[in-house]
Amino acid sequence: MSDHAEDIKKQVRLTIAIFVALLVLTVVTVAVSKLSMGVTTGIVVALAIATVKGSLVGGFFMHLVWEKRTIYAVLLIAGLFLIPMLGLILWHYYDPINGTVVAPMLPAVTHEQTTESH
Amino acid sequence: MDTIPYTTEVHPETGLYNGKLGVWIFLASEVMLFGALFSTFVFLRVGADDWQGMQTQAALNLPIGTINTFVLITSSITVVLSWASLIEKDFSKFRRYFGATVALALLFLIFKSVEYYQKFSHEAYPENNNFLAVYFTLTGLHALHVIGGIVVIGYLLGPGAKMWHTEPERYTNRIEVTGLYWHFVDLVWIFLFPTLYLM
Secondary structure, three states: OOHHHHHHHHHHHHHHHHHHHHHHHHHHHHHHHOOOOOHHHHHHHHHHHHHHHHHHHHHHHOOHHHOOHHHHHHHHHHHHHHHHHHHHHHHHHHOOOOOOOOHHHOOOOOHHHHHHOO | OOOOOOOOOOOOOOOOOHHHHHHHHHHHHHHHHHHHHHHHHHHHHHHOOOHHHHHHHHOOOHHHHHHHHHHHHHHHHHHHHHHHHHHOOOHHHHHHHHHHHHHHHHHHHHHHHHHHHHHHHOOOOOOOOHHHHHHHHHHHHHHHHHHHHHHHHHHHHOHHHHHHHHOHHHHHHHHHHHHHHHHHHHHHHHHHHHHHHHO
């Protein structure tokens, strides 16, 4: 058997191993969501598992681990725009423009408070 | 008429054949498209007074969402196996795996349609609340990508398959870049699933 054919067989075995890992991680994601660990921790854990799964798909299924620099450059450019886009939204949330208040930063107004002010 | 250059041989400047570079540039633009929508989600999620209330009201079907995740992950591996079959010059095996990918993609859409039907029959529409608006926008756009994938895979299985007999290497490259797109569709779902169903 040629080296090339052997390489393909190795790659297929690796792909199947990653496939199993992705299935297991999906089960873990659902199982973890059933634990009562608080909203923030729950979000962080769910996104962490999703990031691991996404890295496996991108790295091995899409061959990013072995790709050429040109592709890394293309993705870097996308990332350089994407991350500030997400960041600017959160920046606005924690540092609103003078005179504006982002709704959830206000204390919740209760029915009693509303009636007291009248 | 000149033929398209670098469809099989590697471009000296990029180290890639042109189709692969083109698809990666397209996927980078897709990262921005879905990234913009995820940013919208983060903004609404952080700013909502009662996001979980809206989520509970939407009553998403977790078992269907989980099954659909398995379906898409499985379709990703059938794409890899179909490409590997072409490298091994086994066209009939390739057709089986690539056909299975289309079948799994259709299964995904059937499950998604069931979910949408459940929502509409309970009068849950995008206009009801921000969670449902985000849910329908993100899953709807994702479903459009699945349909796009089915069209391309269907073409490559049908009329496009003639190229295998005339330019096998170029055809194999087409399958590879279609696979890249399909894995991206899977990747987006990997993030959509916990974001919408579990958080």
